[in-house]
Amino acid sequence: MAFRPLLPTTVRWRPLEGDGLEHLTITPIDNAGGAAIRAAGIIIGARGGTPYGVSYRIDCAANWAVLSFSVEATDGRRIALTSDGSGRWRTESGRALPQFDGCIDIDLYGSPFTNSLPIRRLEPAPQDGTAKLSMLYIPFDSFEPVRDRQNYTCIAPEALYRYAAEDRDFTVDLPVDADGLVIDYPIYFRRAEL
Numbered sequence: 044m045a046f047r048p049l050l051p052t053t054v055r056w057r058p059l060e061g062d063g064l065e066h067l068t069i070t071p072i073d074n075a076g077g078a079a080i081r082a083a084g085i086i087i088g089a090r091g092g093t094p095y096g097v098s099y100r101i102d103c104a105a106n107w108a109v110l111s112f113s114v115e116a117t118d119g120r121r122i123a124l125t126s127d128g129s130g131r132w133r134t135e136s137g138r139a140l141p142q143f144d145g146c147i148d149i150d151l152y153g154s155p156f157t158n159s160l161p162i163r164r165l166e167p168a169p170q171d172g173t174a175k176l177s178m179l180y181i182p183f184d185s186f187e188p189v190r191d192r193q194n195y196t197c198i199a200p201e202a203l204y205r206y207a208a209e210d211r212d213f214t215v216d217l218p219v220d221a222d223g224l225v226i227d228y229p230i231y232f233r234r235a236e237l
Contacts (some may be wrong), residue, residue, distance in 0.1 A: 049222035063088030078102035107164035
């Protein structure tokens with residue numbers, strides 16, 4: 044079994060506490076860089092007590108490996124990086140970032156969508172055990188990327204996945220839809236009706 048093709052699609056999530064919204068559209072693309080999937084979104088919120096407003100674009104290969112992303116805040120801060128799809132990252136000017144070697148997936152603070160990236164890319168089954176991953180994590184307070192260790196385990200194929208942070212005591216079960224997109228992120232986000 045596998046997730047159904049989801050292109051194009053639009054989804055939204057709302058935070059469980061406070062005001063905010065993430066609006067995401069995923070579309071197929073065809074360009075010279077080999078990207079096949081584009082996720083473009085806007086997030087407004089105030090998680091952690093600091094309000095933020097950002098727009099983002101993530102381009103992935105057909106296997107959901109991240110090839111490039113950009114995130115821009117309403118205050119003008121911006122980050123944009125490219126990858127070879129195997130976890131070797133560069134700045135827009137071409138400078139290598141070896142400290143992130145092996146980080147195939149990214150994680151954007153405040154976005155349940157980025158939890159779907161490794162789930163779609165790996166499509167793990169319960170017998171696969173736990174996938175231990177290094178993520179390129181972008182916090183919205185500093186926009187300074189860091190390496191973040193995260194673990195994903197399939198509880199029910201194409202339905203429920205366990206996320207665990209490796210550096211702290213945090214575990215949550217993430218239900219996904221038939222497209223592999225997170226429905227609810229317990230304690231933080233819930234899918235909103237369009």
